[in-house]
Amino acid sequence: MAREEWDSMGFHREGSKAEVYNIKGTEPATVSTLRREVSGGGKVVVAGCRERKSRIVRNRQGCEGVYIRIPRSNVVAHLVTKSLVSTILEPSRASPVYCRTIELELGFFSSNCYRIYRPKPEHLKTPKLWLAGFSKGIQEMHRKASLVLEDAVRNIYTVVAFCAGNKVMELYRLQLQKIFKQSFLHGMAIGFGFGFSQFLLFACNALLLWYTAYAVKNYYMDLPTALKEYMVFSFATFALVEPFGLAPYILKRRKSLISVFEIIDRVPKIDPDDHSALKPPNVYGSIELKNVDFSYPTRPEMLILSNFSLKVNGGQTVAVVGVSGSGKSTIISLIERFYDPVTGQVLLDGRDLKLFNLRWLRSHMGLVQQEPIIFSTTIRENIIYARHNASEAEMKEAARIANAHHFISSLPHGYDTHVGMRGVDLTPGQKQRIAIARVVLKNAPILLLDEASSSIESESSRVVQEALDTLIMGNKTTILIAHRAAMMKHVDNIVVLNGGRIVEEGAHDALMAKNGLYVRLMQPHFGKGIRQHRLI
Incomplete structure (x- = not known):
């Protein structure tokens, strides 16, 4: 150390x-x-x-x-x-x-x-000691009190705008009152336990001293032997009494320890380290969702996709359009295998995704999410996160394609600029462009764009759109969640979702001629032309 x-x-x-x-x-x-x-x-x-x-x-x-x-x-x-x-x-x-x-x-x-x-979690769930009853619920009360302040700080502008500061403090005060009442009893119990342990310690030592003096005085043993035995029993007394002093601290953190070992002992449903799984040398990029039913584990009763089927040939670009909650982002989550379908199959090049090694599978996919994920480090580290052995020239070229090189170069420290916690020092558009540059650098054969241009500001949207068009026109399999009408011009096929099912499918012109849901989603708002309208 x-x-x-x-x-x-x-x-x-x-x-x-x-x-x-x-x-x-x-x-x-x-x-x-x-x-x-x-x-x-x-x-x-x-x-x-x-x-x-x-x-x-x-x-x-x-x-x-x-x-x-x-x-x-x-x-x-x-x-x-x-x-x-x-x-x-x-x-x-x-x-x-x-x-x-x-x-x-x-x-x-x-x-x-x-x-x-x-220890296993069940081993830690010992019968409740008398002191455990006093500490019951205190941690949960602290958690609820912390959530009140965390929510207020995270949404500080909303709190200030609605003049709700006093309301937040009142909620926090009520939580603290509950904690005070329970903590008072808990403190009394801890004090009693500590006092009792100290009483035992000193009482035992007093008894040992008395017996040692008595034994020496009556010639039952000589002084060196008596002192040795006194030291041995003194150490033993300490070892027996000390758990009473440690008990409050152990009980206080028992729940946390149980949670830790529940995580450690939990068997993953999807194991990324299955070395017996397939790692083909080549990927053609043909993706198919076949008769898929899916619901999220936290909401098993709500079916997101119902008997859903979609096929994307290798090198093809498919746009997915639909109202909010229709299952657009769920398709990308299934392809990335963040989740497995309840029924049905997700196929890559004709083989079930479950047959492939998970790390190998994701290494061949490039994902840009709707909310850009930026790590609390430098811009350089955020870009090369996709490929750590990339050269300086490759990194800067990826930034140029994503229209990020210009604003990065204008920063005082350039690519070595620290972006702050979750990229707080950058604008939403800058964070999205860095995320796009990261995918460009990865150069994966399969692209998954979940409304990748949603946070791009208007003055740079044209250049970023050209960068996305370049990616789409390359020989890559691309599935994109449509957000702007301009994204449709290089798309091979458009799929319209509603209620977890495909209700319309075809090219842009064919769908416009049908005058169905796709047309309603593409209607201009606020007097803007169709090419500038943002889809729901």
Whole structure:
């Protein structure tokens, strides 16, 4: 562990002599051993967080209904370091004898516990202790109180516009009142438990001292033997009493720990690491959805696609048009295999998508979503996210095609400009163009454009439209969710959805002649021509 990391945990150095919380007199060997064992505890934290993150990525399917309630990634860190290390190393209780005990107990926990025995969620659901009843619901109350403020901050302009600041604070105050009442009882219980543990500790020590003096006085044993036995029983007493002091912290975070191991032990419905799956050397790009029924896992009763069939030949461009909620974006999610259909098949080059290795499959698809996804790093890192071994020239060429090079070059740090959290320092149009540049750099044979030009401002829409036209005219299979009428001019086929079914299909001119739903969706608004109208 680096010295800075060690110091940040509360272990300080004074001159050349290491100390725990600057308490002098601690033996160097003790502190060295303690440092090594707590470093092992840090490895447990890292291993737990890494395993949890890996499982979240692998369990992508249906995450909307599962992970929205999962605690943040520092849960394990809080459990190991704050609940155990910080409590054990409390300044008022630190001593050479105490540190010797830590060497045995913390060393065993950090070095062996996670490796030898990784508890299952059901193992953590032990019978409720008397203290658990007091802490019931406090975490949920804190979560609800935090949600009130998070929603207000996230939608601050709406709150200010409707003068709802006092209402937000009143809601927050009501939540805090509930927390106060429950926390008072919880604090009383913790205080009683801690006081009882200290009473046992000192009472046992007093009894041991009395018996040691009595044994020496009556010549039952000599003084060295009596002192040795006193030290042994003193350590044993501490080991028996200390769980009473740690119980409140363990119970407080038990729910978080259960959630962590539920994620780790969850078997993914779609395994991206199935090495026995197919990885063909070539992709022709023929895509077919065959008699597909689909509903989202969080809403199984609502059928999004019903007996849906669509075929896109290799190199063909198909536009999908429809009213909101008709299943347009769902088609892209099925092709990317974010989800599997309830019934029916999704085929690539005549073979079911389930037969292909998932990582290989997605490496041959380029996706631009309706809401551009920008990471909290530099513009360069955001673009080369698609292909990390891309050269500088390739990256800049992709930015030029997406009409992003000009505005990037005008920034003070150019491609090394940090975009802020989720790209907050960029306009919606700039974020979308960076997302398009990322797909251009990937150069995948299959393009999935989910209203890719929705956030492009008017002054750059023409150039970006030309870039998209260049992509579409290339020898790539393209499925795009139509947003502007200008997108239709290079489309081979247009599919109109309504209620999860195809109601119209054909070329632009043929659909206009039918005077059906497609025509109604293309009607101009606010006096603008059809080429500028944005579809629903």
